[in-house]
Amino acid sequence: MDKYEKILDLCKRRGLFSQSAEIYGGVAGFIDYGPIGSRLKDNLVRLWKKLFIDSHPDLIYEVETPIITPEPIFKASGHVDHFTDPITQCLACKRVFRADHVLEEKGIKAESLTDEELAVYYTKGVECPVCGGKLDTPKRFNLLFKTTIGPYTSSIGYVRAETAQGMFTLFKRAYEVLREKRVFGLAQVGRVGRNEISPRQGPIRLREFTQMELEFFFDPQDTDQVKPFLNDVASESLRLMFANGEKIEEIALKEAITRNIIASPWLGYFMILGKKFLLELGIDLNSQYFLEVPKWKLPHYSKQTWDLMVNVDKWGWIEVAGYSYRGDYDLRAHSEMSRVDLRVFKPYQSPVRLKKLKLIWDADRLKEKFGKKTGSIISKLKTLSEAQMKAAIEKGYVEIENEKIPIGELKVIEEETEEYGEKIFLHVVEPSFGVDRLFYVMIDKAYTEKENRVVLKIPRKLAIPQVGVLPLVTKDGLDRVAREIFKTISKAGIIVTYDEEGAIGRRYARLDEIGVPLAITVDYQTLLDGSVTFRDRDSWRQVRVKKEEIISAIKSFVYDDAKLETLGEPFFIESDARINNG
Amino acid sequence: MDKYEKILDLCKRRGLFSQSAEIYGGVAGFIDYGPIGSRLKDNLVRLWKKLFIDSHPDLIYEVETPIITPEPIFKASGHVDHFTDPITQCLACKRVFRADHVLEEKGIKAESLTDEELAVYYTKGVECPVCGGKLDTPKRFNLLFKTTIGPYTSSIGYVRAETAQGMFTLFKRAYEVLREKRVFGLAQVGRVGRNEISPRQGPIRLREFTQMELEFFFDPQDTDQVKPFLNDVASESLRLMFANGEKIEEIALKEAITRNIIASPWLGYFMILGKKFLLELGIDLNSQYFLEVPKWKLPHYSKQTWDLMVNVDKWGWIEVAGYSYRGDYDLRAHSEMSRVDLRVFKPYQSPVRLKKLKLIWDADRLKEKFGKKTGSIISKLKTLSEAQMKAAIEKGYVEIENEKIPIGELKVIEEETEEYGEKIFLHVVEPSFGVDRLFYVMIDKAYTEKENRVVLKIPRKLAIPQVGVLPLVTKDGLDRVAREIFKTISKAGIIVTYDEEGAIGRRYARLDEIGVPLAITVDYQTLLDGSVTFRDRDSWRQVRVKKEEIISAIKSFVYDDAKLETLGEPFFIESDARINNG
Structure with a gap:
């Protein structure tokens, strides 16, 4: 038995964890936490909450949102379209495989292949790894567990694939509850589901697992808020491996921020917390580092992602957390999908006086000229932007619905207004931890023989x-x-x-x-x-x-x-x- | 605004809870816990864990099993067949309703009607409460959220409707981990889903909610184990309303047990804990009692069920917990479905010498007489029970496959064996709490104006x-x-x-x-x-x-x-x- 098998055996025998539905032969990708494991896992979670939530009173708050999620939310997030793996079915034995994994097992570097590139291999012919039959051209398989909500089959719901979306959709409510702060975090610990094709790495790749996620909202222009937090960890350094790097470099947090190695100071601050968290779990510095995800592999929502990597005996370096700078992707996407404005109001230091052009017209005169079309023309006139007005002045007319309205028919005045602030999307940094992997890693690190x-x-x-x-x-x-x-x-x-x-x-x-x-x-x-x-x-x-x-x-x-x-x-x-x- | 509306407004405004997916117009039956509520709910859960789990070291253990559950488990539990509501669709507007609720709203007592009785009403014609169209004959709608596990559509999974089944399927593993104790409890706090047709009571009836359940396994013959626990609560009494009763009676726990009012002493013990738990949540004695569920309403698994009822301003008496004596229903059902023996070995005080009848035969002589049939006849002979052998001796022959084998062809001997114990199914009592309802009740009781x-x-x-x-x-x-x-x-x-x-x-x-x-x-x-x-x-x-x-x-x-x-x-x-x- 290798160490992994010994640990699995120990965990099963002593009630840490074991395969779910064991008496029914088990189902790949699901585990039960037993009398010891459940409590041990809870202690791990509580430690995370202490470091990431409780140590930030009036700044980071825990929330809890449902697992079953209506379709529009995972449309907005991109999961319905992008959360897929390429699969291939054997035309003979009808077994289904991950199309890229089949190639990897044949020694082909398939991880970074596009669908078209994958298809090329399969058109040439790839053998079924079980029966030797011909494998079909790969298709995209969505990893969301799908169900329906209520008695109408059209009302689709998904088991959430991440807890994050619940925090984005709760953002507006939380922003109001917290009296319109422009810097705060929402954190959530909860179960998620990912319908993997054939998970085979025990607790490392599960179909249902627990995430601990923090969505931290902030105004990227405001550099003062983060300062006291950075001061608390001023002497700390990070072990980083760059996307194009070949070795781990130890870089002071301050330097990483000033050199723009880390895309947001908040991201850097939470990376330090992550490092400390792992240390408290018994994962020493030599067993952990942050790996920069190369641009071409970045998730669609991310401006920068660092994977927190941990070394375990069986699998080598595995990812236990992802740190992403999501920018305003999520709040913008949900604004568009829901048609609810998720921007926040940011007051100016002092009100700003602005000069604005304004169009005035004589509705009666327009009516004489354009008859029934007038209503429609006026509503368009109302929506003209400053730039369009300036262009009209230059050209001498406004063109609406194929009608040219001479600028002389209208009146352009300059109005002075006082603006008190602007609406902005807050940005997001997200540290996202997988609990079950960390649980395994904690056991792996604690395991000794004497x-x-x-x-x-x-x-x-x-x-x-x-x-x-x-x-x-x-x-x-x-x-x-x-x-x-x-x-x-x-x-x-x-x-x-x-x-x-x-x-x-x-x-x-x-x-x-x-x-x-x-x-x-x-x-x-x-x-x-x-x-x-x-x-x-x-x-x-x-x-x-x-x-x-x-x-x-x-x-x-x-x-x-x-x-x-x-x-x-x-x-x-x-x-x-x-x-x-x- | 009534008190309920005031509370809902307060909870929304101050971050206790609010409807999920609010920016998408909300989805009935789902709520988000906000910055205050999430933590408050956690405190409620922790108090339950302290009383039900932590106060019973080496006896009650927490476990955690998955939400997505393979089909056989909910077949064995009876949910695939029985966890249904009658629904009816309007033939005109296509809206779907709970068939019994539609009648209730028309003043007909439909709660206890059978499907056939419901159908009688609908054959006569019932109007759609929205458009006035004709409603179709009711059908059964299963309340399990259904999905598929992995890429094969035949591999059905369900979002669990209760956490209990995870503990029954983990029973054998836990029994071994706990070194074959014949008395122990497994407890679990987790999310469950019930696909209600049209939930309308806010946090009182949700499609996804949190349960806190304890499955307590014990040998009903062993009356010693419970004694020290009963002694701890010897002076306590319970407020009970009998199935056929008209008022709440206050009865000492001891009396309730000796008079067999409560079907198991363990059930009584946990009922006292439930009462104390509610008191600590701020629900006074006058606002709580246990209601005996009448035999005709008992769930299929239950020998006796007491619902813990709580009085709230808006809804009157509502159920916040169910206390069931499930007997050996669950372990037996999962034994049959999984073909894994879930009985436990119970040693006798001292080994018992037993005399047993045994049949002996001469295979060659049987072959002469029965030819090709002999193999099949011998395998049947091997399975004869003691009673069947005795009957055969009396009648003078054994009848197998329409052949009469005279007892003279066989030899009956008496064998003495030593038996060290027997295999038994442990019984189960289950206190099952709904967290979200209790959360609401706690707020309702705490709400004052000054x-x-x-x-x-x-x-x-x-x-x-x-x-x-x-x-x-x-x-x-x-x-x-x-x-x-x-x-x-x-x-x-x-x-x-x-x-x-x-x-x-x-x-x-x-x-x-x-x-x-x-x-x-x-x-x-x-x-x-x-x-x-x-x-x-x-x-x-x-x-x-x-x-x-x-x-x-x-x-x-x-x-x-x-x-x-x-x-x-x-x-x-x-x-x-x-x-x-x-």
Whole structure:
């Protein structure tokens, strides 16, 4: 078994995650999070929320929008037209494949081929990888899960392919709720669906998964808002690989912004947060960098995209987040599709006096001349732009509906108006994280083996359960005392498990395997003075902690990463391995 | 505006919730949770998790399974066949209606009518409520949102209509992960979809909503497991209305169990938790009771169901949770559909010696007599039950495939075996809560008006934000000091907002309106000694709190419901109303 298979086996056996609908033979691309995994995943999500949302009070807000989404929204987003993969069907066995993947497996670099280029290969003839039959010319397959809303089949809905669109469609409401701020973020954590042809990479490529996305709205002209945030991370640097680069370069954030390497300071700020987030998940700096997506691969909405790449044992470098500068693409697209103005009002520093041309006409005179057409002509006159008026003055007439109206029939005056501001589209930067991949990566990084057993070194504050309570033996009342301590710890809001089955060493091993950072053992000394031993998952060392300090010592150890040795007197026992074998 | 309309308006204006896809004209049955609502909803969910999951370490576990579900699972559950509503289409205008609702609106009690009884009305002729045209004979419309998984249209998937099925299909894996416990619960909070025909009750009837469900598995023969849990709630009582009852009766839990009013002690235990949960949401005892669902209305899976009913201003009594004793329906149904044995092994106290009859035959002699049929006859002989053997001994022959085999041709022996246990299906009790309805009810209960403004008296520990920080005025550095206090509070992990816009009274009013329990005001005294005033949302009274006690005082007030007066010296100001108008 390679490490990936070992992790999959561990996750299945110990309730982290396993394939969905297992008793029905499973369905590719779907996983269930079990009793340990669900909570562990929740801790990962909460950490993200703490860093990206809670640390920005009055600036970034969480929202929650539906999964089933009416068609116009995914039309506006471009998904209905562009969210497709090329597929090909075998004319003999009727199996369906990703047309580019089939070629890749035959050693052809097909990832960047256009549909026409792909077709060329298939016209020449490509064999079915299963039955050897002829594969049909590729077609486009839309990856949106389609359904209908209500009893009318014409009312199409989709399972959202990203949480982002819900935030764009909620933008106007949020803007009003937030009293017309011109800088704010909406964040959402939720499930999305992508109907992949044949997902095969376990938790790395799923048909249903959880996204954590932030849509950050701002006025690109306003460079003051971002300053205090940049100051907070002034000393930080980013590991970047340019689209045309060959190695990772470490560049100070400040430099990256001043040199315009990163298209928006806000994007840079959130990239630093992403780096910190990964560090807290146990992904060290050497295992992460930002990869600039080359222009030709950029999604249609993006001005610049950086993929946050992480190195895992099985798959090499994989993307766990995308950082896009979406410009005003989304708000503009939804304005056009919905015909609701999503621009915001930006006041000038002080009102601006503007001189504007204005046309005046005598409706009666026009009527004499143009009869029934007059109404229509007047409504067109009303919509003439400043430039059109100037052109008319130059030419000496206005031409409307094939009628030339001499400028003398009209009156041009210059009016002075006071303008208080203008309407602008806010721009968007979007950090978008895939939770399930990150979850896998966190396990991959935490996975270690020691003396032939697994020790899952998940960061203490993320681990589940946080503590295990074990009676050394189940006689002389040790188990009763241990159960009482277990209850006390649980009531203090700590996630705790109790285990009395089997030799103490085997029980330590079971806790180590799912990454429980702390094992508390109740022994004969406990009966005398209430003290217990604390055992550190990572060092296997133990200390003895006084009865009245148990709860505070757990909290220091789990939440504040206190060193075990600071929590009590060293406690010497025979080595774990000996006991384990005993 | 009635209270419901006022609440809807408030929720929309202040970012609690609003109709989804608003800029596209909205879609019935879908809502967005805004910047305040999303977090408030999360607090409601967390409270449920604390009571139902976290308070039961090593017993109840959270899991997370996909929303998109392959067809066999909803076949086994009965949803593909039974999860339907009767619909009727107008032959003239083509509009579609719920066939029973149309009759209800005409004053006919149609809720309990069978399809045949409904059809009788429609054959006689029912008018379209919109155009007056003739309505067609009702058909059954399935409420599952249907889609396809992968590129084959035959691979049908559904948006789950309940989270429960994910827990039943994960049962076997969880049972193994939990080392074959015969009592445990799996809980899940997640989105579900129900394709209602024409949902019209706002957040009360949605097409997509969040469920919080617990599937609790147990051996009904084992009455010891539940005892410590019942002891914890021994003094509690339940407000019950029987299926054939006319008034709510308050009955002690113990009595309800001993009198078999409640079909399982576990069901009773979780009913008490439900009652407590509602109390913590601010729904008092008089606004809640459990309604027994009459036998004829019971869902196909249920032995007994109690609906947890709550009284709201607009709709009267509505159901916010269903408590069902599902027996072994689900595990049995999935065993049959998946052909995976979902029974668990239950050891006997001590091994049991059993005498069993066994048939022995001489294959050669049978072959002489039955020729080609012999193989088939022998395979049938192998499957004979103990009872069939006894019957054969009595009759003197075994009859297989119209052949009578005299018992003399066979040999019956008695064998003694040792049995260590038996395989049983665990039973299930299920408390199932609808989050969005509860969310609305929580707002409805919290909604009050005082001096012509709204004060949303959400329980302090659930409110969002938890604190508002306001400088009395924005000059003389008060705003700078206030911003520093705001940051300090935020860093302590408290959800806080800052507001300096407008008169102080208006700012208090804005906080009251979304239920912020505590307003902290920075005034000129703050510049001298760092002290601030704390203002209680509900009483509008104020006290002055010392600088170094601000954080601990906030925590006491918000988390421990401390009385405002215990946190500092009374602080007298002109009445709120005066300032508000100033």
